[in-house]
Amino acid sequence: MIAGEKYDLVIVGGGGGGLLLAILLGRKGLRVALLEQKKILTYPPRGEMIQPGGLKILDNVGLLKGLLSCDPHQNRRVHFYQSEGNHICTIDYQRLLPPYDYSLILLPRIIQDLFLKEVAACPNVEIISGASFQSILREGNAVTGVVLEQEGERRNMYAQVVVGADGALSPFRSALFIPYNLHHYQDGYLTALLPRSQDFLEEARYYLGKRKILGLFPVSSQTLYLFYMIQKDQIGLMRDRPFSSFKEQLCSINPGLEKPLMNLKCWEDTAFMPCFRVRCARWVSDGAVLMGDAAHAMNPHVAQGRNAAMEDAVILADVLLDCFQKGNFSQKALAKYEATRRPPVTILQRLGDEMTFFWNSGIAPLVWARNQSLEALHSNTTLHDKTLKTIAGIEVASMTFWDRVLMLNP
Ligand SMILES: Cc1cc2nc3c(=O)[nH]c(=O)nc-3n(C[C@H](O)[C@H](O)[C@H](O)COP(=O)(O)OP(=O)(O)OC[C@H]3O[C@@H](n4cnc5c(N)ncnc54)[C@H](O)[C@@H]3O)c2cc1C
Structure with a gap:
């Protein structure tokens, strides 16, 4: 040796x-x-979101209390909207058993x-x-x-x-x-951190459209995390365009972004995250x-x-x-x-790939199926709780054939 x-x-x-x-x-x-x-x-x-399963681990190793003292956002609900503004669904972490009935969103x-x-x-x-x-x-x-x-x-x-x-x-x-x-994956995310004013965005939001995903997540009392889906081979083209056109695109989805976006001056204030x-x-x-x-x-x-x-x-x-x-x-x-x-x-x-297939799509029947399944999660508590427990890492379970039928028929 x-x-x-x-x-x-x-x-x-x-x-x-x-x-x-x-x-x-x-x-x-x-x-x-x-x-x-x-x-x-x-x-x-x-x-980044730390799911309830992760919180339990951190608690068991004695690190959760320390993390909570660092001003992460304690997230109780995630709201889904169509990019035109209509509310589709709310995922409610408070339906999980305490003490892990929330997720943390943090830097x-x-x-x-x-x-x-x-x-x-x-x-x-x-x-x-x-x-x-x-x-x-x-x-x-x-x-x-x-x-x-x-x-x-x-x-x-x-x-x-x-x-x-x-x-x-x-x-x-x-x-x-x-x-x-x-x-x-074909799609990655353009990400940025923005100042968060107390009167804007109490809870995490997703906006979903045809080949369009915008996420706005509070990460602390002061900061907001923005992610916007971009095709990986379009990022160069996009960055060749004026930064102001990107801001306009975002404000057309949520006009409340105009003020926080004033702090972003150029493409260098953003990052591209491949998946x-x-x-x-x-x-x-x-x-x-x-x-x-x-x-x-x-x-x-x-x-x-x-x-x-x-x-x-x-x-x-x-x-x-x-x-x-x-x-x-x-x-x-x-x-x-x-x-x-x-x-x-x-x-x-597998769930991540299914979500990518439906959520990232611009094909009308797939967009329809995505909206149907989100509406089903909103109205059917059994489906909501099963999906939430999987995402939360509390009880990871596959979707059955029957679950899928229910998903398409809210
Ligand atoms: C856009 C985006 C959003 C995400 N959001 C979430 C979220 O909300 N919640 C969540 O749970 N996860 C999220 N993730 C996923 C999460 O970030 C990763 O799954 C997680 O960081 C993986 O941890 P890891 O320790 O396995 O690897 P990493 O965090 O990637 O760490 C690997 C480390 O290895 C080092 N390394 C690499 N090569 C070498 C080398 N040759 N020698 C020495 N060191 C090396 C790297 O520098 C790095 O520090 C997201 C990912 C993306 C892309």
Whole structure:
């Protein structure tokens, strides 16, 4: 073996999934190294919804109280409107059992800072920032470590198990040679953060039209998160046009945006967020595991990506503790993690794709079906509650044939 640092566990990627796993295993006394390619964490101007399932996890690990003190928006309801202005549907989180009968909408920076603070309190967890994963070290078929590059220098790092938490484009996944499919959705989102005045927008709103989606979500008492669907290959064309024409487009949907939009001056005040779906043949291999977006990125319509990554961290932490006890990190020993997490993730990915098919469409029968199903969610509490519990991550269940019939006949 070539010389290099030795850890119990190496995690590649310091997003929500990797950081939570580092916290959970660091607290158990394991020696963890977390590699993050970015030296300084930067965040695009966007918000994120933490679903009730995610709130429960944060509560269980003792971080929810801290998060609530950072002024996130406590979201009780999401309203859906046609882009012409008619109300179609309200999703009411208050129908869930307390205490997790709301979701949080916040700036990703808030939760990442909280996680980083918690990691800093674990002396046996080392965050190596500005360190990018390069390749995998193996002995036979088993993964035994990684090669990283930091400030132009390469070094080896050994561990009993390596976790790839490096996002949808995961270089770690490619190096594992696990067959996978990376789907780049046709539509992404132009996002921006706007000042929020107290008299504008009490609750989260979606506006849906023909090939049109505008979301307006409060993310704090001061800030509003705006996202607008854009076809990925149209973004260049759009940015060639004057910024004022984009603002006019938005104000034609909600005239109340005129004042908050005054603060956006140019395209540079916005970001384009592409959307991916990842499907892998396996999530585990001898000495290696994939988690979060690296294993199963999904369309953000289900607002579940971060939650799913946190769920992965909780289940994986338990499985890994067992592996550490037995000294066995074989694919077979790690398989319990995938067996537990794959079924709900598959349902969420499928739901995300169905929502994309109907919501993003401009084809009249599909637009009709979308509006019918949203009206059905509004009027049929059984359908409403089933869909909400799935999106909330409380009780993830597939839509049955009968549910679909009811959806089209509100
Ligand atoms: C427009 C949009 C809106 C969304 N809204 C929501 C929402 O409301 N709610 C929700 O739950 N989810 C949402 N998501 C999804 C959510 O952001 C992701 O699912 C979640 O961040 C995945 O976490 P992760 O830890 O798996 O990966 P990431 O957060 O992507 O973290 C991966 C990390 O790995 C690092 N990395 C990559 N390559 C390397 C390398 N070679 N070496 C070292 N480090 C590396 C990256 O720098 C990054 O920090 C949204 C996504 C999009 C695109």
